[in-house]
Amino acid sequence: MPTDFDVLIVGGGINGSALARALAASPLEIGLVEPTPPAAPAPDWDARIYALTPAVQRFLDTIGAWPHLDADRIAPVTRMRIEGDAGGRLDFTAFAAGVERLASICEAGRLAHELWEGVRRQHRLTLFAGARPAALALGDTHAALTLEDGRRCTARLVVGADGADSWLRQAAGIGATPTPYGELGVVANFRCQHPHADTAFQWFRPDGVLAWLPLPGRRLSMVWSVPEPEGRALLALEPAVLAARVAAAGAHRLGHLETITPPAAFPLRSLLLPRRVAARVALIGDAAHVVHPLTGHGVNLGLQDARVLAQVLCSAARHAASPPDCGDPRLLRRYERRRSEEVTVVHGLTHGLHELFRARARPLVPLRNLGMNLVARMPVVTHFLARYAMGHTEEYKS
Numbered sequence: 001m002p003t004d005f006d007v008l009i010v011g012g013g014i015n016g017s018a019l020a021r022a023l024a025a026s027p028l029e030i031g032l033v034e035p036t037p038p039a040a041p042a043p044d045w046d047a048r049i050y051a052l053t054p055a056v057q058r059f060l061d062t063i064g065a066w067p068h069l070d071a072d073r074i075a076p077v078t079r080m081r082i083e084g085d086a087g088g089r090l091d092f093t094a095f096a097a098g099v100e101r102l103a104s105i106c107e108a109g110r111l112a113h114e115l116w117e118g119v120r121r122q123h124r125l126t127l128f129a130g131a132r133p134a135a136l137a138l139g140d141t142h143a144a145l146t147l148e149d150g151r152r153c154t155a156r157l158v159v160g161a162d163g164a165d166s167w168l169r170q171a172a173g174i175g176a177t178p179t180p181y182g183e184l185g186v187v188a189n190f191r192c193q194h195p196h197a198d199t200a201f202q203w204f205r206p207d208g209v210l211a212w213l214p215l216p217g218r219r220l221s222m223v224w225s226v227p228e229p230e231g232r233a234l235l236a237l238e239p240a241v242l243a244a245r246v247a248a249a250g251a252h253r254l255g256h257l258e259t260i261t262p263p264a265a266f267p268l269r270s271l272l273l274p275r276r277v278a279a280r281v282a283l284i285g286d287a288a289h290v291v292h293p294l295t296g297h298g299v300n301l302g303l304q305d306a307r308v309l310a311q312v313l314c315s316a317a318r319h320a321a322s323p324p325d326c327g328d329p330r331l332l333r334r335y336e337r338r339r340s341e342e343v344t345v346v347h348g349l350t351h352g353l354h355e356l357f358r359a360r361a362r363p364l365v366p367l368r369n370l371g372m373n374l375v376a377r378m379p380v381v382t383h384f385l386a387r388y389a390m391g392h393t394e395e396y397k398s
């Protein structure tokens with residue numbers, strides 16, 4: 001089993017596995033450390049779903065993951081309707097944006113499993129499944145990673161894809177911890193009485209942000225970001241009571257609801273790092289940034305990190321006579337520069353929207369709703385926002 005790698009990825013979640021898949025076409029020797037590989041998905045509808053932008057969908061297609069997902073379990077979003085807490089309203093349509101769909105809703109567990117299965121079959125890739133890193137030493141020419149079971153690997157570049165509480169981030173001395181919002185993201189799936197017509201709904205309510213995302217058929221997936229006590233109260237409700245509460249919170253827009261996947265909850269946090277690379281280290285995904293789920297951008301940012309880092313490394317490999325030094329600071333800076341704008345803008349917009357609608361100050365309530373209505377009347381701005389929402393900003397830079 002090889003122990004010396006061009007790239008050693010720590011964390012085989014969605015982003016770490018996607019990076020490994022995107023490097024498959026290169027001659028680079030890859031290692032991947034994942035303590036808990038994803039389990040095969042159950043037949044039930046996953047409570048955790050992702051709203052993937054068309055740009056990210058194309059990336060997943062390129063790395064061969066998208067065609068293997070069950071198309072009957074993926075729903076398009078062709079319309080987004082966003083409502084404020086005092087009459088503000090914004091509408092985006094795929095038709096107005098000149099695209100077939102604004103996003104695709106897919107189950108998190110199925111995507112993670114599909115990417116992992118691809119990685120398991122990949123050539124020039126060594127899996128350390130069930131292993132956990134214990135120590136990192138960063139040298140001038142290599143990084144050395146010791147696993148808890150005593151095995152030792154070296155690599156030109158170590159990539160941290162180990163999530164919001166990244167071990168690698170701390171070990172590399174990029175000391176930062178996510179800041180809690182004091183909120184839970186409560187997720188559950190429902191059957192709905194009326195067809196959703198591929199529409200995603202979002203309400204900025206006084207008690208938090210409620211999103212209904214379309215699932216295939218007459219089903220929807222909810223993400224309700226609420227203060228922790230309210231979140232715990234939602235989790236304790238009987239399924240029928242929860243469904244009635246969610247239907248009422250969404251003004252019965254899709255009629256009567258019936259719970260089909262029981263609720264689960266995740267603590268919501270924020271993280272924006274000044275640097276996402278260090279000597280022989282690069283961070284991707286939630287290890288590099290954590291955003292509130294209200295704009296549904298978390299995993300999209302992470303997959304764009306994976307795509308861009310792979311593009312930078314593959315391009316270096318194409319232009320070098322022998323495998324390049326993947327930890328070359330110039331390559332790492334190129335990756336960081338190309339991701340900086342989108343990460344900063346999306347994090348700032350998401351955090352700013354969250355703070356604006358969390359503020360209880362009376363003058364802000366009509367102002368923020370007026371702002372939404374003004375934006376709605378400016379086609380140039382709505383078009384820009386729709387393009388940002390679809391991830392069209394970074395994709396065409398090379």
Ligand SMILES: Cc1cc2nc3c(=O)[nH]c(=O)nc-3n(C[C@H](O)[C@H](O)[C@H](O)COP(=O)(O)OP(=O)(O)OC[C@H]3O[C@@H](n4cnc5c(N)ncnc54)[C@H](O)[C@@H]3O)c2cc1C
Binds near residue numbers: 012
């Ligand atoms: C309620 C909620 C709803 C969300 N909804 C959306 C949405 O609609 N759209 C969207 O785009 N995003 C959404 N997100 C965000 C999205 O879930 C994350 O951005 C995404 O899971 C991050 O993926 P990742 O691979 O970077 O990290 P993770 O998914 O956290 O994966 C990290 C991997 O690293 C492994 N690991 C952990 N510790 C170690 C270690 N010490 N060593 C090695 N490996 C380790 C883990 O086992 C795991 O496999 C949502 C998040 C929440 C909380």
